[in-house]
Amino acid sequence: MSSAFLVRRLAAALAIVVGVALLTSLLIRLVPGDPVELMLGESAAAGDRAALRASLGLDRPAPEQVLAQLDRLARLDLGESLYSRRPVSALIAERLPATVELALAALAVAAAVAVPLGILAARRRGGLADGAAMGLALLGLSVPSFWLGPLLILLFSVVLGWTPVSGREGLASLVLPALTLGTGMAAVLARMLRSSLLETLSEDYVRTARAKGLGEAAVVWRHALRNAALPVVTVFGMQAGALLSGAVITETVFAWPGIGSLLVEAIQRRDFPVVQGCVLLISTTYVAVNTLTDLAYAWLDPRVRATA
Amino acid sequence: MSAATRAALAALAVWVGAALALPMLSLAPDTVDLARILEAPGHGSWLGFDEVGRPVADRLIVGARTSLLVAAAVVAVAGSLGTVMGALAAYLGGGVDRVLTAAIDVFMAFPGLLLAIALAGLMGPGLDNLVIALAAVGWVGYARLARAQALSLRRREHVLAAQALGAGTLRILRLHLLPLMAGPLIVEATFGLAGAVLAEAGLSFLGIGVQPPAASWGSMVREGVRYMLVAPHLVIVPGLALSAVVLATNLVGDWLRDRLDVRSPAVTGRRTT
Numbered sequence: 278m279s280s281a282f283l284v285r286r287l288a289a290a291l292a293i294v295v296g297v298a299l300l301t302s303l304l305i306r307l308v309p310g311d312p313v314e315l316m317l318g319e320s321a322a323a324g325d326r327a328a329l330r331a332s333l334g335l336d337r338p339a340p341e342q343v344l345a346q347l348d349r350l351a352r353l354d355l356g357e358s359l360y361s362r363r364p365v366s367a368l369i370a371e372r373l374p375a376t377v378e379l380a381l382a383a384l385a386v387a388a389a390v391a392v393p394l395g396i397l398a399a400r401r402r403g404g405l406a407d408g409a410a411m412g413l414a415l416l417g418l419s420v421p422s423f424w425l426g427p428l429l430i431l432l433f434s435v436v437l438g439w440t441p442v443s444g445r446e447g448l449a450s451l452v453l454p455a456l457t458l459g460t461g462m463a464a465v466l467a468r469m470l471r472s473s474l475l476e477t478l479s480e481d482y483v484r485t486a487r488a489k490g491l492g493e494a495a496v497v498w499r500h501a502l503r504n505a506a507l508p509v510v511t512v513f514g515m516q517a518g519a520l521l522s523g524a525v526i527t528e529t530v531f532a533w534p535g536i537g538s539l540l541v542e543a544i545q546r547r548d549f550p551v552v553q554g555c556v557l558l559i560s561t562t563y564v565a566v567n568t569l570t571d572l573a574y575a576w577l578d579p580r581v582r583a584t585a
Numbered sequence: 586m587s588a589a590t591r592a593a594l595a596a597l598a599v600w601v602g603a604a605l606a607l608p609m610l611s612l613a614p615d616t617v618d619l620a621r622i623l624e625a626p627g628h629g630s631w632l633g634f635d636e637v638g639r640p641v642a643d644r645l646i647v648g649a650r651t652s653l654l655v656a657a658a659v660v661a662v663a664g665s666l667g668t669v670m671g672a673l674a675a676y677l678g679g680g681v682d683r684v685l686t687a688a689i690d691v692f693m694a695f696p697g698l699l700l701a702i703a704l705a706g707l708m709g710p711g712l713d714n715l716v717i718a719l720a721a722v723g724w725v726g727y728a729r730l731a732r733a734q735a736l737s738l739r740r741r742e743h744v745l746a747a748q749a750l751g752a753g754t755l756r757i758l759r760l761h762l763l764p765l766m767a768g769p770l771i772v773e774a775t776f777g778l779a780g781a782v783l784a785e786a787g788l789s790f791l792g793i794g795v796q797p798p799a800a801s802w803g804s805m806v807r808e809g810v811r812y813m814l815v816a817p818h819l820v821i822v823p824g825l826a827l828s829a830v831v832l833a834t835n836l837v838g839d840w841l842r843d844r845l846d847v848r849s850p851a852v853t854g855r856r857t858t
Contacts, residue, residue, distance in 0.1 A: 289690075296691035301703075308707050415839075419832035421783055423790040423803070424824030427810050431817060518696025525702060526787055530810075541791055544706030556695070556703050563696040 282575060290568040295347070297560045301553050302346040306339060308549075316359055316547045329359070333549065355557070356550035360543075365554040368539060373558075375445055376535030379458060379528070380520055382451050386459030387466055387516075394463070395470025396497060402475060410467065417464030422523055426457040426530035443532040450531075458527045462516045469512045473505040480504070507578055514570030518563045586840070593836035600830050603646050604653040612643040615798050623816040633818045636808060641822055647800040648823060652830070655715055656781035662720040664774050667727025672758055672766065674728075675735035685728065692725040698784055705788050710796040719784050723777060730773050734766040768845040775838035779831045786827050802827040 305312055313330050314321075327336075334342030349356070355365035398410040433453060434442045441450045477483065478501050486500045525537035532538070536555055543551035618638040626633040631642035674685035692700070705718035738744065739762070747757050788794035789803030797804065802823040809819030 292687075293690050293694045296687065297694045300691060304703060304707055307704065309709060415835055416828075416832065419779070419835055420828045421786060421790075421803075421824070421831070423787060424806055424820070424828065427806070427813055427820050428824070431813060431820075435814060520696075522697035522699040522702070525699070526791065529791060540702070544702070544793060547707075549707070552703055552707065556699060559699055560695050564694045 283572070286568060286571055286575075290564055293564050294561055297564070298347055298350050298557060299343060301557050301560075302343045303339070304553065304556075305333065305335070305549055312547075312549065316549065332356070350557070355554040358543075358548055358551050360546045360548045360551070365550050368551060369536065369554055369558055372534060372536050372539045375533060376524055376528070376537060378451065379454055379524060379533060379535060382455035383458035383462065383520060386455050387462035390459070390463035391466035391470060394467040395474060396502070398467070398471040399474035399478060400497070407471075411471065414464040414467045417460045418468075420460070421526075422457050422461065423526050423530055425460060426453070426527060429453045429456060430531075443530075445534055454527050454531045454533050457530065458520065458523050461523060462520060465512060465516055465519075466509060469509050470505065473508045474501055477501045477505045507574065510570060510574055510577070514567045517566040517570075521559050521563055589836055590840045593833035593840075596829055596833040597837065600649055600833075601653060604650040607646055607650045610646065612640075612646060614639060614643040614647045614800055616640070623812060623819075625816065626818055626822075632822050633816070635805075635819055636812050636816070641805075641818065644800040644805060645802075645823060645826055648802040648805060649826070649830075651712075651795055651799065651801045652782050652785055652827070655712060655719070655785040656778050658716045659719040659723055659781040659784075660774050660777050662716065663723030664727050664770070664777065666720070667724035667729075668731040668763070668766070668770060669758075670724070671728035671731030671733075672735040672762055673754075675732045676739050676754065676758060676762065682732075685732070689725050689729055689732075692722070693729075695722070698722070698787060701784060702788065702791065702793065706793045710793060712795065712799075715785060715788060715794050718788075719781055723781065726777065727770065727773060730769055731766060734769060735762055738762055738765055772838060772842045772845060775834060775841055779834035779838065782827070782831055782834065 308315060313326050313333070313335065317325060317329060330336045334345050337345070353366070355369070357364055358368060361368070394410045394414065398407045401407045430442055430453060433440045439449075440452050441447075444450055474497075478497075480501075483496060483501055486496045491500075524535060525540055527533065528535045528537035529541050536559065540552060540555040540559075542548075543555065616639065618634065618640075620638070621630065621634040622638040623636060624630055624634040624638075626641075630640065632645060633641050635641055635644065670685060674682040701718045701722045704721060705715055708714040708718065744757060744761050747761050752761075785794060786801060786803030786806070789801040790807045792804075792807060795801035795804050797808075805823035806820055806827075809816070809823070813820050
């Protein structure tokens with residue numbers, strides 16, 4: 278991979294992150310009425326209000342407020358929670374491991390379900406197995422996680438008693454949230470893998486592999502799947518976004534103490550600095566994942582470098 | 586048309602029909618019957634009663650109307666705004682295009698529902714804020730698609746001929762570009778509708794969408810979860826309706842995409858909740 282491509286891609290990512298920070302700083306201006314009054318309540322002392330107004334930069338014109346905020350962000354200062362009076366970065370650091378754990382587990386679930394399902398559907402194209410696999414995938418796309426979650430709790434925690442209802446204690450408590458969050462991604466990946474695999478299975482090199490007497494397993498795994506994986510990698514990056522925002526709802530369903538539930542709590546408390554910090558962290562992670570996917574794609578496929 | 590597509594169209598007809606017929610039905614979605622709190626579906630009560638003794642069937646129909654109103658408004662606002670902006674940017678090119686592309690890139694950097702959650706949460710509850718928040722996130726998809734479409738169309742002969750005849754920008758957009766772009770945009774809008782239905786329900790589930798006592802399928806699940814052990818129908822019924830509508834819309838979207846022969850990965854990035 279040429280270093281020019283690398284530099285160009287990283288510069289673009291940095292520009293986007295700055296844009297995201299700008300937009301997030303402006304969010305507070307969208308709050309109807311007086312945001313300070315909303316946050317502190319009507320009974321707050323005038324001094325407290327003035328102090329909060331100053332610390333949020335609302336006593337200054339919008340461009341100045343945004344610039345001051347970007348300046349603080351550049352020094353990785355996310356401000357202080359209005360509710361607990363603790364630094365936002367500390368609150369996030371506390372909650373981050375739970376979300377990372379959940380996201381990785383959901384990814385594992387998605388891959389474990391999607392790969393066999395996609396291969397099965399492509400190999401039996403037009404058959405009963407294909408129809409069943411794709412029907413299942415469409416169902417997975419359509420069932421909202423805030424409904425799937427409670428249903429899983431009802432079945433596995435209440436009826437069968439296999440897993441805890443909610444919270445984060447031990448590996449067993451991770452199973453249902455990971456299933457809930459992973460389902461949607463599994464559905465998308467399975468659909469994508471099927472169509473991509475169908476394309477590569479009709480390539481000349483697959484015919485050649487078959488002609489030289491390779492077993493079907495070797496043809497699919499070594500020749501077709503490797504090439505079919507490319508577009509799936511891109512979708513993987515895009516789906517990371519769905520995973521991160523999906524975590525907001527899934528964490529709420531299971532009382533999972535991660536970034537998503539921190540965001541929802543902060544919104545309910547109108548704790549603006551925390552909302553801003555969470556949104557910024559999640560979007561920056563998303564941009565980083567997408568940039569890495571792009572770079573991985575370029576590394577895997579030389580044609581991308583030429584046209585990008 | 587396959588049996589599945591026909592069933593999906595029928596399901597959508599029921600959804601739209603119930604939502605539109607609501608004012609003509611004499612429902613009592615907010616009437617409390619204390620004797621029937623948490624009553625399961627059974628004789629004399631269609632779908633049972635909720636935690637304060639309101640009929641679930643009536644609230645389900647109100648929820649159908651909520652989801653249709655919000656989703657249709659979101660698709661209309663986001664779709665028209667995004668299409669016009671994307672097509673204009675591609676057609677005008679230069680600085681306009683660069684600014685729009687940068688804006689699209691920044692908005693795309695917020696994953697899925699995140700920006701809508703933050704926006705709706707900060708602007709406060711209410712149907713109009715919900716629509717604004719979802720449209721503010723949704724326009725990007727249409728803008729990107731319309732821009733790509735218009736870029737490939739703007740040097741076509743019929744467009745050049747119209748320019749040579751002195752037609753104005755808006756006239757060219759309306760008469761010479763938009764009709765040719767309609768196919769992919771309709772497919773995108775169909776998946777967008779499914780996405781908006783899910784998003785409305787998702788935000789209402791989080792408590793930042795439709796507010797009580799108004800009913801939304803999402804808020805019905807939210808309220809029902811607390812009584813799931815004693816009255817599972819409170820969660821199962823609205824979730825089933827919601828999943829059926831989203832599944833039907835996705836099926837119709839797949840069918841339209843095949844029919845209009847659109848190569849679009851729309852559905853891959855559409856699952857937002």
